[in-house]
Amino acid sequence: MSIITIIGSGMMGSAMARPAKDNGHEIRLVGTPLDNAIIEAVKAGKDHPTLKRSFNGIATAFYISELGEALNGTDVVLAGISSFGVDWFTENILQVLPKNVPVLSITKGMRLEANDSLQVFPHHFASKRPDLDFIAVGGPCISFELFDRRQTMVYYCGRNMAAVKKVKSVFETSYYHIIPSTDTVAVECSAALKNAYAMGVSLAVGLAEREKGVTDARGITGNSIPGAPDLNPVYNPQAALFAQSCLEMRRLVEMLGGNGDLVAGLPGAGDLYVTVFGGRTRRLGTLLGRGMNYSKVKEVLNGVTLEAVAIITRVAEFLRRASKAGKADLKKFPLMMQMDSILNKESPVALDWESFGEL
């Protein structure tokens, strides 16, 4: 039996308790300063407020003020934070993590560095704690499906294959399948980009609805496959954008030194497939496609964190700088650049289809 300390009690971090517990490990679930309501509920034996499942008998909950206790004797740390919590995690948590304990990171995103490079989070973390092994997760995984023991297949990746395999052995079960890899750039870059491109694919949903006169927020709820409930979905343009997304993800992964072939499997196409069908990014793209500008969409989705917006803004800026330096051709990323204009210049959604396709 090992001790697993999960820091960050959002849906995905919390759900990872399930396979580890099924393998007989002790699970400690620590909330960030924003998670106090979740920790209070779990400590009281109530359902996890966002995952809407009980953690009784699965994990012991800790407030962030109890972090020291939660880290005492731990064997694996899971960094269960969103990209918006990276600075907090880097400044407050990284330095207090014990030595020789591998850190599994589920954070999706990339940083634009001062030298104009784009960096995946595991490499950022490692630059601050070079003594630790950071292992990142990529691939299609909806949190509550994992918690409910649905068949799930993902990548774990890191620079040290022995550490990757150690962490894999802690989490792998008969329903949670893990492919080990050392290509952190390909896996993490895909994991970040799929949020961006899920917005792109969803634009087609909203565009088709707009043609039928739907320009408001109807049908935009928390359920899967949101959309105007009285309309049949339209797939040809979604599929064309899905394919364009796969092309651009591949180009960016290869530009950053990763193996582009991985984009065609779980970390790219597979994860995009899952992300398109529900959640905030789908709602974002659908509303934009219906003709709402981004300021208005932010009001409608008020309070929802939009990782897609962060990653699109960052990648587009990276590409502009790289283009100026002669290191990138913006014509290879037309969908990314159009998404950036829609968000950051509030340009109307009028996709330039002729710019898409294999060149």
Added chain:
Amino acid sequence: MSIITIIGSGMMGSAMARPAKDNGHEIRLVGTPLDNAIIEAVKAGKDHPTLKRSFNGIATAFYISELGEALNGTDVVLAGISSFGVDWFTENILQVLPKNVPVLSITKGMRLEANDSLQVFPHHFASKRPDLDFIAVGGPCISFELFDRRQTMVYYCGRNMAAVKKVKSVFETSYYHIIPSTDTVAVECSAALKNAYAMGVSLAVGLAEREKGVTDARGITGNSIPGAPDLNPVYNPQAALFAQSCLEMRRLVEMLGGNGDLVAGLPGAGDLYVTVFGGRTRRLGTLLGRGMNYSKVKEVLNGVTLEAVAIITRVAEFLRRASKAGKADLKKFPLMMQMDSILNKESPVALDWESFGEL
């Protein structure tokens, strides 16, 4: 203005009339011997019975007995037949097609030849009429969406790029985007395989429903995204199978000499994305996943032609023969071989997840 003769008035062949007509061409729609009811309706000015749209002002309809008249002065022939009509087309139509007229083929499928090779249909047709240029279509395209002028992006491919571009110019519009290519093997192999693997992805839908007690045919209707209407869909296993499908499609395309990179774009991942969400193959996979054996599924779906079954049976047999000859490793195609067992040995759907993944 050119004259376009469409032979076969199924949904896809018929829908291709729309972009060609929008470009100002004259369209002649010829039914096969099985299409008499469609031609009768269109001649009478009624809606096309399966596409459920009017062809008034778009195309002139012809019975197969009027083929000579329909071919008189034609500039482009469109072979609008399903894979089940290939022998009829080869034996009865190919030889009467005029010289120097390019033939656009929308038939998806592959032939297992006597020498144990797997051949795409355009190459089969060309072996019978080496004087003609055959151009094949691949990529995500639902027929009625094209007819309704939804944004659609596809590949046209053939050995002669000039002929490909000529046909492209006839059909390309502001909503129907065509990428020309000479890689017929990659495009057509993907187009055929996506039907097979759409069944594989759909198995996950049925498996998840079975866990909730759904073992009958409820919710299996003609609409998009069929499934038990009272259950939320489950995406993690679908996405894992989607990724595995992309991997196996790539391997087969490369084995047959095509460019595997195309599988990650429109002809593979893009077309699979569309095919998973509706139609007969989704219903087939869902029912099998729920635990119905194939004999029973055939009863439930009575009369529906299942291209997926034909292609799975043929590709699995091809792979077994290639494996015996030392030319293929069956472990690289675990999903294909499991699908073949489910259909042809009526094996229960118990997916071997450990066999999946990048090797």
